[in-house]
Amino acid sequence: MPIVLGAIADDFTGATDLANTLVSEGMRVVQVIGAPEPDASYGDAEAVVVALKSRTAPVEEAIAESLAALSWLQSEGAEQILFKYCSTFDSTPQGNIGPVADALRDAMGCELALICPAFPKNGRTIYNGVLFVGEAPLAESPMKDHPLTPMRDSNLMRLMDAQSAGKTGLIPAPIVQQGAEAIRAKTAALIAEGLSYAVIDALDEIDLRTIGKAAADHKLITGGSGIALGLPDNFRARGKITSRQSGxxxxxxxxxxxxxxxxxxxxxxxxAQAKAKWPYAKVDIDKVAAGEDVVTQLADWAKAQPVDSPAIIYGSADPEEVAAIQKRYGVTTSGQMMEDTLSALALRLADAGFDRLVVAGGETSGAVVSALEIKMLEIGPEIAPGVPWTQALGRRPLTLALKSGNFGQPSFFEDALKVLP
Structure with a gap:
């Protein structure tokens, strides 16, 4: 049976976030890592989410990987494609959201694609085209100091126009609240004006479900996981997917x-909350840069901790410390050293019996999953909005939670482990 919905996510945590949303809406979903081989098996999945590590990759690489994923999804029958990126629109003025969206839209022959990163459960809303994080506009939120994608503008139309070859319009909240037919009429008007993209306001989940209904016939949708809330019902109404399935x-x-x-x-x-309860160790990036075997040191430390307690290993730091490290080693090099260290630790410790991994950060999650050579994930119980437990399918039995850096309450790490038996 062919899949009906295909998704391309620009990082691994975002992919699990989206897969979690689709599962909660009753779809059978498989998450795959990277564009699958032509003969890849995905069982009886109705939706496949392809997880890429393309958010901060070179633009040409991000485009090529996304188009390869698109080609595979279309070959498997996907009727609709969702390009999933972060609910804080993580990108730079050069991309990669705009260039990838352009490439997908051109390859699919789409007149207009929707842009909606809203995720109200996690405080991401859009009003008059401005993206809010809680009560603050994006550019006034902590995202303004992100080490890789600092967000210095809150207006999604301006952000998209800076990255994309097309022009972007707005479908404002009053039209969204009039219902799906009003959204379709406004979309047609924007197409008539020659626009390529439409930012669409969303203040709550009711809006997202209305948008999903209006987008039933759109070939390409772009945004956060929230935009997927209303999509399964469209396929269900057409008899394209079965009733809700248990995992x-x-x-x-x-x-x-x-x-x-x-x-x-x-x-x-x-x-900070977890360190008050459990043993922890910090990656010393200066020692990594000096060539010390930090991986062995930290792996030995973790193995020596009490078996009934989680071990915490982190490289997280405040903006001042991050800036100082980047000044010493450069943005790319310092980030790569941290990813390489944490992913090597994951590999070493998984072999030592650490079979339940909680990974915080999109780039870190991508590095860890790649190092562990995981190709497919089954979605499990939700820990927090946008963050489920997953089970690696394949030769290495592992249970993983891949958390976007911005998601979760202060008790997230404790909450995660309480969810599992």
């Missing part, structure tokens, strides 16, 4: 490891 998720039994590379305000608060 077969079974967590592995083993020691727990928390790896944090995110420097977000949320992750640092979560670490």
């Amino acid at each position: 077969t998720f079974r967590a592995t039994e083993g020691r727990a490891l928390i790896l944090a590379g995110s420097c977000s305000t949320a992750t640092r608060a979560q670490l």
Whole structure:
């Protein structure tokens, strides 16, 4: 049976976030890592989410990987494509959201694609085209100091126009609140004006479900996981998917490891709470740069901790410390050293019986999953909005939670481990 919905996510945590949303809406979903081989098997999935590590990759690489994913999804019958990026529109003025969206739109022959990163459960809303994080506009939120994608503008039309070859219009909240037909009429008007994209306001989940209904016939949708809330019902109404299915998720039994590379305000608060309870060690990037075997040192430390306690290893730091490290080693080099260290630790400790991993940070999650050679994930129980447990399918039995840096309450790490039996 062909899949009906295909998704392309620009990082691994975003992919699990989206897969979690679709599962909660009753779809059978598989998350795959990278564009699958032509003969890849995905069982009886109705939706496949392809997780890429393309958010901060060179533009040409991000485009090529996204188009390869698109080609595979279309070959498997996907009727609709969702390009999933972060609910804080993480990107630079050069991309990669705009260039990838352009490439997908051109390849699919789409007149106009929607832009909606709203995720109200996590405080991301859009009004008059301005993206809010809680009560603050994006550019006044902690995202303004993100080490890789600092967000210095809150207006999604301006952000998209800076990156894209097309022009961007707005479908404002009053039209959204009039219902799906009003959204369709406004979309047609924007197409008639020659626009390529439409930012659409969303203040709550009711808006997102209305938008989903209006987008039933759109070939390409772009945004956060929230935009997917209303899509499964469209396929269900057409008889393209079956009734809600129960999962077969079974967590592995083993020691727990928390790896944090995110420097977000949320992750640092979560670490502060967890460190008051459990043993922890910090990656010393200067020692890594000096060539010391930090991986062996930290792996030995983790193995020596009490078996009934999670071990925390982190590289997260406040903006001042991050800036100082980047000044010493450069943005790219310092980030790569941290990713390489944490992913090597994941590999070393998974072999030592740490079978339950919580990973904080999109880039870190991508590095860890790649190092572990995980190709497919089954979605399990939700820990917090946008963050489920997952089970690696394949030769290495592992249970993983891949957390976007900005997601979760201060108790997230404790909450995560309480969810598992």
